Amino acid sequence: MIKLNNIQRNFLVGNQTVHALDNINLTINDGEYVSVMGPSGSGKSTLLNLLGLLDSPTEGSYFLNGRNVTELDENEQAMTRNQNIGFVFQVFHLIPRLTAAENIELPLVLAGISESVRKERVHHALESMKLLDRAHHKPQELSGGQRQRVAIARATITEPSILLADEPTGNLDQKSGLNVIETLELLNQKGITLIVVTHDAALGARSTRSIGMIDGRIDSDSVDKKSANHSGNSPGESDVTHT
């Protein structure tokens, strides 16, 4: 479970302090499917970076599965990222010199897992993403949709509890985008907490909970109860009344 208490994230721009996140209180339960929406500069990506432990709050505390992760040192945060959090980026961020299989394998390499175990898990991931025949292809030899599926396989190879996706379909055509979002939703249905940052209203509408942000604050937090009940997950809460 994710719990943010009075999170403040300020940046100093020149002499001015910009409140990228302003007094955020948010709870996201395990297995939720959350979309974060809002205009540019509203703090969506900053929130995602904080949730992914890529950034630290200026004030407030972040509890992940009951543990205050803002108090962890740099190494512990890296380990937490490796084991509990997966990232899917708009621009895929695949390493060009590595094959699809090697890109997927990276988090396991960083975790120090033995090669035999890695190969087995990578094979399974490639199979589930229908990429077995592309295992030894370099990213530039793959289509956009395939690249994003490689990125999803990489993000989930360590079986994290949270998957953070920043505009996952932003660089894809409609068909590939739909394919990618269905893959993510399938993972959510299997129990992973899925948090998607997007500008795309249609994509946001697919989630069971939609958080709207404006000027670093949570402006709305709505739950599609039907979908939420359908997926069997009960939503968490924010400082904004659910609709």
Place this chain on the structure above:
Amino acid sequence: MLLTRDAIQFSWQALSANTTRTFLMLLAMSIGVGSVVILTALGEGARNYVTAEFSALGTNLVIIIPGKNETSGDNPMGLIGITERDLTIDDAVALTRHPKVSRIAPLNIGGAEVAWQSRKREVSVMGTSHEFQKIRQWEVAQGKFLPKIELSRGSSVCVIGSELRNEIFGAHAALGQWLRIGDRRFRVIGVLDSEGQSMGMNVGDSVYIPVASAQALFNVPALFRIFVEVKTREAIPKVITFIKSTLKERHQGVEDVTVITQDAMLATFDRILSALTYAVAGIAAISLFVAGILIMNVMLVTVSQRTNEIGLLKSLGASSKAILNLILIEAILLSALGALVGLVLGQLGCWGIRSAFPDLPAYPPAWATIASILVALITGVLFSLLPAKKAAQLNPVIALSKR
């Protein structure tokens, strides 16, 4: 935690992906290591060459030079002594009285024109005794060396070097022929088999005559050197004391000779040439330093180019320490590989030098080889610390957003 084997493999993939950059860095490092290997091999080769030359002078050898080395300024060997009293044949004879002296050979040197029939040649003429051959351990190819006669007696016989034999007599038999040396005639009784350089003169292109005959030929009563061979190494100090006291007594109480041993000469040359080897190694090491700076520059560019990748690795769970290690491993791989290539290039260079100059034993000393590898590795790591730290400290959010 990232396994070392995986870290090496990951760094290797990064190096292999940019072959031009990697090749240039390898080239820089290998030139540095290769220079150290070749230059120290040259220094060491020169040292060994000189050592071998002096060793070839004989064993348990003591050399007496006229004059005190204090009178010859900075010359460490005292090779050009200045004295008012010459070394004479009688001085040499007097030294044979010591029971530990096994052989004595006086030496006079001059230059003269030798001629046979219409052939002429300017050569070095050495006036000495029959024991000189044994002291110098020379082989005689034809005939025999100078006869065993009293040192004060001259004789019209000569021994010639093999090169001189070929130049003067060509296809004709040399033994028994009369050779004109200056304005005198000498019968050739032997041809030396030995070659090479001795005291700056070409052994094969010299002529050897009895010392008294040389004194008469050059009209110089003074000796250039007296070679004393001592029976045992342990007896050398006592023989030196005897030489000094005997000659002081003979020279009206003035100690005006310099007595040097083969060991002292070798030690002096060894010191000089070792210092030279260290100096050239130091100069060559500068190129390793330059290679290190190049590695630092290129690694800084690499970190800048791979900012995105570093951000990604952090998002996937790489700690700052893991990033630091990955960059350092790249530098170590580059340095180690560069050192290896440099060693091969250096050895090839040494082989080339040995092929071109067979007399020069241009083998790099082990210390230089080990030191060049260590310096290459240390330089590579030290100069990569800055770019590695820069990479490790990258903010993942900013790194990921860089396009």
